[in-house]
Amino acid sequence: MTVNAPVRPTSTEPRRQQGGPDRPTAGRPRPTSRERGSSPHAGERVRPLSRRQIEDRLPELGDLYAETAGGSPWAWNQARVAFLRRLAADVQRPGFELLIAETTTLIGCAHGFPVSGDGPWWEGLDGHLSGSLLSLAAAGRLFVVSGILVPPRVRRQYQNRAWNLARRLQQRLLTDHGAAVGVTLLNRSDVETFEALRSWGWRYDTDDTPPTCRPGRFRVLVLGA
Numbered sequence: 374m375t376v377n378a379p380v381r382p383t384s385t386e387p388r389r390q391q392g393g394p395d396r397p398t399a400g401r402p403r404p405t406s407r408e409r410g411s412s413p414h415a416g417e418r419v420r421p422l423s424r425r426q427i428e429d430r431l432p433e434l435g436d437l438y439a440e441t442a443g444g445s446p447w448a449w450n451q452a453r454v455a456f457l458r459r460l461a462a463d464v465q466r467p468g469f470e471l472l473i474a475e476t477t478t479l480i481g482c483a484h485g486f487p488v489s490g491d492g493p494w495w496e497g498l499d500g501h502l503s504g505s506l507l508s509l510a511a512a513g514r515l516f517v518v519s520g521i522l523v524p525p526r527v528r529r530q531y532q533n534r535a536w537n538l539a540r541r542l543q544q545r546l547l548t549d550h551g552a553a554v555g556v557t558l559l560n561r562s563d564v565e566t567f568e569a570l571r572s573w574g575w576r577y578d579t580d581d582t583p584p585t586c587r588p589g590r591f592r593v594l595v596l597g598a
Contacts, residue, residue: 435454481538488510
């Protein structure tokens with residue numbers, strides 16, 4: 374799982390009515406000062422890209438990833454190249470979907486694909502799935518969330534709100550594919566990412582023991598639809 378936090382703007386959906394940010398919309402109460410700027414009415418929108426659109430916007434997607442990588446310009450370039458290589462492989466998978474969040478610019482994205490009982494698997498996922506998750510995969514109800522790129526404050530503010538951008542992106546991926554559960558692999562040592570995912574509703578899969586569990590640095594996290 375990739376969970377990155379760009380330095381750019383921020384999260385969410387429908388556009389404001391004309392008349393300025395401080396004019397309340399008819400039938401909708403004025404947001405409090407605490408919530409202003411963090412609601413789904415802040416002007417951002419979420420939409421899927423087709424494969425052709427993904428190809429056309431690869432430079433933007435690569436830049437978005439690189440901005441979140443940190444380190445030197447050389448490190449940014451290496452991270453960008455690696456991300457685009459993984460994305461090029463994932464986009465070929467049946468059912469792959471990439472959602473973007475944007476205002477006048479790209480500010481976030483999330484992507485993933487459904488998995489079936491007979492594969493193809495993602496990053497050795499078959500060695501980490503419990504029996505209950507294997508059953509969901511066989512029924513076509515399991516979806517891999519392979520990446521979430523969101524602004525820094527999405528990690529820090531209102532993580533438990535339904536309109537949190539990361540929550541909206543991951544929920545939309547599951548809903549679009551009729552999935553019962555989202556799943557991802559996380560490095561056991563990546564505490565920061567785990568805390569972000571946990572705040573967005575992810576948890577360790579503790580239902581039962583994977584029948585062919587591979588010991589190592591990865592753990593499975595699951596998300597209910």
